[in-house]
Amino acid sequence: xxxxxxxxxxxxxxxxxxxxxxxxxxxxxxxxxxxxxxxxxxxxxxxxxxxxxxxxxxxxxxxxxxxxxxxxxxxxxxxxxxxxxxxxxxxxxxxxxxxxxxxxxxxxxxxxxxxxxxxxxxxxxxxxxxxxxxxxxxxxxxxxxxxxxxxxxxxxxxxxxxxxxxxxxxxxxxxxxxxxxxxxxxxxxxxxxxxxxxxxxxxxxxxxxxxxxxxxxxxxxxxxxxxxxxxxxxxxxxxxxxxxxxxxxxxxxxxxxxxxxxxxxxxxxxxxxxxxxxxxxxxxxxxxxxxxxxxxxxxxxxxxxxxxxxxxxxxxxxxxxxxxxxxxxxxxxxxxxxxxxxxxxxxxxxxxxxxxxxxxxxxxxxxxxxxxxxxxxxxxxxxxxxxxxxxxxxxxxxxxxxxxxxxxxxxxxxxxxxx
Amino acid sequence: xxxxxxxxxxxxxxxxxxxxxxxxxxxxxxxxxxxxxxxxxxxxxxxxxxxxxxxxxxxxxxxxxxxxxxxxxxxxxxxxxxxxxxxxxxxxxxxxxxxxxxxxxxxxxxxxxxxxxxxxxxxxxxxxxxxxxxxxxxxxxxxxxxxxxxxxxxxxxxxxxxxxxxxxxxxxxxxxxxxxxxxxxxxxxxxxxxxxxxxxxxxxxxxxxxxxxxxxxxxxxxxxxxxxxxxxxxxxxxxxxxxxxxxxxxxxxxxxxxxxx
Numbered sequence: 001x002x003x004x005x006x007x008x009x010x011x012x013x014x015x016x017x018x019x020x021x022x023x024x025x026x027x028x029x030x031x032x033x034x035x036x037x038x039x040x041x042x043x044x045x046x047x048x049x050x051x052x053x054x055x056x057x058x059x060x061x062x063x064x065x066x067x068x069x070x071x072x073x074x075x076x077x078x079x080x081x082x083x084x085x086x087x088x089x090x091x092x093x094x095x096x097x098x099x100x101x102x103x104x105x106x107x108x109x110x111x112x113x114x115x116x117x118x119x120x121x122x123x124x125x126x127x128x129x130x131x132x133x134x135x136x137x138x139x140x141x142x143x144x145x146x147x148x149x150x151x152x153x154x155x156x157x158x159x160x161x162x163x164x165x166x167x168x169x170x171x172x173x174x175x176x177x178x179x180x181x182x183x184x185x186x187x188x189x190x191x192x193x194x195x196x197x198x199x200x201x202x203x204x205x206x207x208x209x210x211x212x213x214x215x216x217x218x219x220x221x222x223x224x225x226x227x228x229x230x231x232x233x234x235x236x237x238x239x240x241x242x243x244x245x246x247x248x249x250x251x252x253x254x255x256x257x258x259x260x261x262x263x264x265x266x267x268x269x270x271x272x273x274x275x276x277x278x279x280x281x282x283x284x285x286x287x288x289x290x291x292x293x294x295x296x297x298x299x300x301x302x303x304x305x306x307x308x309x310x311x312x313x314x315x316x317x318x319x320x321x322x323x324x325x326x327x328x329x330x331x332x333x334x335x336x337x338x339x340x341x342x343x344x345x346x347x348x349x350x351x352x353x354x355x356x357x358x359x360x361x362x363x364x365x366x367x368x369x370x371x372x373x374x375x376x377x378x379x380x381x382x383x384x385x386x387x388x389x390x391x392x393x394x395x396x397x398x399x400x401x402x403x404x405x406x407x408x409x410x411x412x413x414x415x416x417x418x419x
Numbered sequence: 420x421x422x423x424x425x426x427x428x429x430x431x432x433x434x435x436x437x438x439x440x441x442x443x444x445x446x447x448x449x450x451x452x453x454x455x456x457x458x459x460x461x462x463x464x465x466x467x468x469x470x471x472x473x474x475x476x477x478x479x480x481x482x483x484x485x486x487x488x489x490x491x492x493x494x495x496x497x498x499x500x501x502x503x504x505x506x507x508x509x510x511x512x513x514x515x516x517x518x519x520x521x522x523x524x525x526x527x528x529x530x531x532x533x534x535x536x537x538x539x540x541x542x543x544x545x546x547x548x549x550x551x552x553x554x555x556x557x558x559x560x561x562x563x564x565x566x567x568x569x570x571x572x573x574x575x576x577x578x579x580x581x582x583x584x585x586x587x588x589x590x591x592x593x594x595x596x597x598x599x600x601x602x603x604x605x606x607x608x609x610x611x612x613x614x615x616x617x618x619x620x621x622x623x624x625x626x627x628x629x630x631x632x633x634x635x636x637x638x639x640x641x642x643x644x645x646x647x648x649x650x651x652x653x654x655x656x657x658x659x660x661x662x663x664x665x666x667x668x669x670x671x672x673x674x675x676x677x678x679x680x
Contacts, residue, residue: 015678022589022590022591023590023591023592024590024592024593024596025592027590080677083521083522084522085519085520085521085522085677086674086677086678087674087675101520101521103520103521107516107517107520107521108516108517108521110440110444112443112444112447113440113443113444117440117443120436121436121437121439121440124432124433124435124436125433125436125517125521125523126521127523129432130432130435130436
């Protein structure tokens with residue numbers, strides 16, 4: 001087997017949007033209609049768009065390669081081409097060895113079959129032989145942690161159990177090339193750690209891993225190299241630190257605004273620290289967010305709302321000019337407005353997305369919304385997990401001996417319980 | 420073509436598992452499963468007996484046991500054809516998750532459906548053998564024709580199955596059209612009657628490729644004679660061409676499945 005696991009060579013993928021005839025009832029009249037209107041056919045070009053353009057990269061065996069980018073950047077399309085579900089419009093690629101994809105890991109489950117039967121079903125779907133599954137069956141069941149329900153039909157499973165069983169099967173395929181797409185959100189944190197551990201094992205066994213995630217922290221930890229996609233094009237390729245820095249510095253302005261017809265529009269949102277524009281912050285640092293508006297028509301009783309979401313779309317924080325004690329304001333055509341929010345970033349390590357909404361409260365109307373308006377990346381010293389950073393200090397710690405028994409038996413009892 | 424067939428062969432365990440799934444899910448409540456396998460054949464046989472009885476009354480001829488046996492023998496292959504086409508038509512649409520998420524040769528879906536339908540056929544055949552024994556139809560050397568007839572029937576079902584599976588993925592109304600054909604097809608196929616009843620005009624009915632197959636089953640099991648060989652050869656040729664054409668058609672459209680479903 002050659003050293004190269006994946007080679008993408010100038011790959012393009014084109015999609016059609018707009019009307020696609022999904023029934024003969026629609027197609028037949030359209031065809032007869034077209035016989036009389038030949039010129040309409042040439043218009044199809046406008047309904048096509050390129051989901052992926054000129055994508056080239058190589059992944060070696062034993063290497064973890066990350067792909068990052070906003071929603072709609074073409075990450076999933078690239079993966080679907082690699083896993084041969086979709087065919088590239090142009091270009092070619094080579095995958096050396098058995099490929100397995102951790103995408104929608106429970107796709108092959110059937111609710112009426114038991115967990116055990118579904119392991120066999122899903123395992124063969126993922127390319128294992130029944131003999132292979134039989135050999136790993138105990139391992140797979142133990143990994144999923146649902147031994148007692150393994151002979152229950154999976155339709156009675158909770159969604160968490162369902163996903164855990166799916167991941168357990170997929171994680172035991174022993175692939176030469178592993179594709180991972182946002183599956184680390186499965187299960188509780190204990191199970192997630194198990195998954196990460198398992199992925200490390202797969203990498204160290206010499207498999208190539210292609211890792212797609214919004215979770216920049218995970219990408220930075222896992223991958224040796226990384227690629228940034230934007231609107232189907234490769235923007236940067238290199239070490240995760242460099243590429244993530246490029247990703248964070250690139251304001252995704254415009255891309256997500258649904259501005260258009262409103263009388264007032266958000267014209268810019270900038271995130272900076274004391275020294276200037278910046279996307280990487282330490283926990284506890286101050287951030288400044290500058291917002292600028294431009295009025296096209298007259299609008300009154302306006303306020304600006306600033307909120308922040310994390311990678312799981314959880315609202316982490318929310319404020320507005322009005323709630324901060326400022327009156328609503330009016331704008332005449334051509335007038336601009338600007339304001340600056342100062343924030344204490346008491347946030348734990350991770351990625352956060354500030355978003356800005358232009359709102360009129362009394363008639364409950366959104367004039368413009370940028371979500372996300374930017375992305376910031378928080379780093380913090382060890383010892384803190386979760387969303388917020390409360391700057392914990394351990395200021396007191398005591399152990400009292402329990403009356404009537406000595407501490408040695410207490411320790412013994414506890415460790416017995418753990419086993 | 421050779422590579423694609425090798426790929427299909429490599430995935431034989433998956434074919435086995437998907438067939439197992441289809442059967443297992445249907446036979447989960449074992450009594451219902453068994454009834455399901457013989458329900459449609461029993462209904463077809465009962466309506467066949469009614470129709471045959473009407474012929475006998477109208478023609479002032481006696482109703483012979485071989486006539487009833489012939490209807491019973493032809494009911495099973497017809498039920499197999501109907502359910503394999505009906506279910507393979509839905510086989511891709513109903514497995515949307517797998518079609519869009521995981522790569523493997525997708526003809527496995529219609530083929531697994533047809534194998535599961537064949538399992539029902541085998542279960543129902545058990546009941547048929549008992550029924551024929553009751554009617555007093557015994558063994559004969561002509562039964563050696565049965566494997567060839569079965570293979571032709573499966574090839575035809577697989578060819579049509581792959582065409583309707585791929586077509587219904589692109590056009591949602593294909594399944595309704597298929598359903599109409601399956602409902603009324605029995606009137607254009609010699610199930611309740613024999614093509615020979617029409618005299619010279621009977622050959623028009625045998626142009627329906629299922630016609631010579633069913634007549635063949637009737638001939639070699641119920642009437643204990645050789646099938647009409649030229650017509651059977653026509654059916655074999657038709658079935659093989661359908662299988663080849665259906666497979667080519669399916670593989671031609673397959674790369675677009677994930678985007679179009």
